Amino acid sequence: MTATETPVNNGVNVEALLGAREAVTATPDAAKFEWRATCEWQSGTHSNSTVEGFFGLGDEQTHRTRYSFDVDHPEVFASEDNGATPVEYVLVGLASCLTAGVAAVAQNREIQLRSVSATIEGAMDIRGILGADTDVRNGFSGIKVTYKIDADATPAEIKALVAQSQKRSAVYDIVTNPTDVRVEVS
Amino acid sequence: MTATETPVNNGVNVEALLGAREAVTATPDAAKFEWRATCEWQSGTHSNSTVEGFFGLGDEQTHRTRYSFDVDHPEVFASEDNGATPVEYVLVGLASCLTAGVAAVAQNREIQLRSVSATIEGAMDIRGILGADTDVRNGFSGIKVTYKIDADATPAEIKALVAQSQKRSAVYDIVTNPTDVRVEVS
Numbered sequence: 001m002t003a004t005e006t007p008v009n010n011g012v013n014v015e016a017l018l019g020a021r022e023a024v025t026a027t028p029d030a031a032k033f034e035w036r037a038t039c040e041w042q043s044g045t046h047s048n049s050t051v052e053g054f055f056g057l058g059d060e061q062t063h064r065t066r067y068s069f070d071v072d073h074p075e076v077f078a079s080e081d082n083g084a085t086p087v088e089y090v091l092v093g094l095a096s097c098l099t100a101g102v103a104a105v106a107q108n109r110e111i112q113l114r115s116v117s118a119t120i121e122g123a124m125d126i127r128g129i130l131g132a133d134t135d136v137r138n139g140f141s142g143i144k145v146t147y148k149i150d151a152d153a154t155p156a157e158i159k160a161l162v163a164q165s166q167k168r169s170a171v172y173d174i175v176t177n178p179t180d181v182r183v184e185v186s
Numbered sequence: 187m188t189a190t191e192t193p194v195n196n197g198v199n200v201e202a203l204l205g206a207r208e209a210v211t212a213t214p215d216a217a218k219f220e221w222r223a224t225c226e227w228q229s230g231t232h233s234n235s236t237v238e239g240f241f242g243l244g245d246e247q248t249h250r251t252r253y254s255f256d257v258d259h260p261e262v263f264a265s266e267d268n269g270a271t272p273v274e275y276v277l278v279g280l281a282s283c284l285t286a287g288v289a290a291v292a293q294n295r296e297i298q299l300r301s302v303s304a305t306i307e308g309a310m311d312i313r314g315i316l317g318a319d320t321d322v323r324n325g326f327s328g329i330k331v332t333y334k335i336d337a338d339a340t341p342a343e344i345k346a347l348v349a350q351s352q353k354r355s356a357v358y359d360i361v362t363n364p365t366d367v368r369v370e371v372s
Binding site: 010011012013016017020021024025028031032033034035036037038039040041043044045046047049051054056057061063064065067069071072073074075076077078079081083084085086087088089090091092093094095096097098099100102103104113115116117118119120121122123124125126127128129130131132133136137138139140142143144145146147148149155158159162163166168169170171172173174175176177178179180181182183184185186 | 196197198199202203206207210211214217218219220221222223224225226227229230231232233235237240242243247249250251253255257258259260261262263264265267269270271272273274275276277278279280281282283284285286288289290299301302303304305306307308309310311312313314315316317318319322323324325326328329330331332333334335341344345348349352354355356357358359360361362363364365366367368369370371372
């Protein structure tokens, strides 16, 4: 960087993240996190979930505030549409995870972002969840994410940003690979 | 049901769902849905996503209102905690999907629910997303969901409700099985 250049600032504290990487390499136990939500059924397909505490860095942590989410099915499913659907929450999680990654990678590569937007589309054949055809899966048949990025970088550098974000994305991993889920009744 | 019994009412229109199953069996094209979200980067790891339109039953559909979601990383990751994290959105999606299923299956089996609550915990070793150890996956190492259900049913019937909900859950499928995700830059 020459004296006349403005430092790149995407609002990501890369030094802190690189410091955290060193810290968890030295002390792997600090890297063990547990993310949580609680879900309370309201009526029909409507539920309310809250997110507040989590565990990490060897201790209980809390968010700045309690986050609350209404989830429901739409009126075309004979529900009341009191919130976005469960699968739309997954799409929000995936798009936001990749987008946070784009900002972090851009900061690390000293690329100034001006705007980043993504559309995400998940195709689903609802014969699966309705039990109409057991050969049809319940989840998405496929997901497509399309980015529009304005940045001080070449098209190839922008493509590389998005590719690196996928490599480090928690939700991209969760959606593209199997995860063990245990469901119990207490 | 005898004349003195109150009909089971969990707020789920099972007749409509069974009608939908028949309709999509007869007209499979109506079952092709596309769920969507758009994500706008704000600053750092903070983004805002909106959910409003979707496609299904052969036509464009819209939710009753536009849903908006702030997503961010917490302060322990040197972020501003302007919203729940992307992975917590996935937990909310999974817990709410299973809970809607419990209500629908209970209605179909004529089991009156009084209360349903779930806690969901996702374990994650953040050495993956920090790039500290490439042998550690980015996503959850495992997820545990614990239900507490008060209903007019035996413990075995309640367990069977939860098991059947897993069998028809879109998000349970998405998390436990791989899904193809294509990410492009336009």
